[in-house]
Amino acid sequence: MAELDLVATVRVTPTAPFHFDGTLFKPDHFPSPDTTWEPGTRWQTMLWKGDALGLVIMDEGEPDHPALRVDIYATRPLDDESVDSLVAELRYRLNLDFDPDDFYLRFSRDPVLGPVLERWRGLRPAHTGSLYEYLMIGIVLQNTTVRRSIQMLRALLEAHGELLQFDGQRLWCFWPPGGLTSVSDDELRALKVGYRAKSIKRIDDAFAAEQVNEFQLRHCDGNEQRKALLALYGVGPATVVYVLTDVYHQWNALDHISPWEQKIYSRILFDTDPDDPVPVEQLLARIAQWVPYRALAVHYLWEDLWWQHTNTPLPWLTTLIRS
């Protein structure tokens, strides 16, 4: 375990309006041991340019005059350039330059979306991890229950990640892309990831061989990004939609609905019983009303639902996810 010291404090200004908790905590994401949250504060590990860092991101503003304080913990002092590049990366990953005006203008009077936009004014999608890390999470999500996904990610981190202690927290930091090249298939399977071991290995290989470049892909259009991601072994139509929105901020990327999501959309868009879901085609037709912000619209609805569920458990959702 590495004990980190506070090496820098920076103040970062997001665009207004900004909803801190709605952006920094996503109750629908399963708890992963690289992060923790309480209202107004998020703790997060981050591997950046070879340094395993601890970040404490704090709300020090108001929705209309937002400000974040970021305490950076590390094992060594960081030069200004490193800190600057880290802050720029956070601006990107957390969508701190997000401009929702057009989206809000179009849909503030939408009967379904309008009230949700009001409640969560300033919320934006955000993922603090890298593309590689997101893909690892995407793989452990596949074809299993949430409970096992949590177990698998924890096992992977405990075997190949690094435990960091900072600001009173102990959290795991991911291993670097290409960090599994010397790990055998059997070793991975021993972590009970099952046949996903193959996908994990092959994605790690692809990064080691520089077949994917997270940063170059940011300058490509959505179709090229989709193509590059689908070329990765283990990434299919469900995972690619998540990556395109959460990692590449494609606010219109939504052309696939998986069975468990179908049940939830049926309930929130048509108020039907999850056991008797609306056909996917019909759901997609409804969601098409929010073009060119299909993914963004759905993100707001989804987060609103899960926050409700977090505050007062919704029985139908509890039975559906049975985590």
Add this chain to the structure above:
DNA sequence: CATCAGGGCCCTG
């Protein structure tokens, strides 16, 4: 106890 599906994807025919 046995069987089965789960917050998919790949591969085959």
Add this chain to the structure above:
DNA sequence: CAGGGCCCTGAT
């Protein structure tokens, strides 16, 4: 383009 197989685990 439809369907079988895949690691494991908890639910039934």
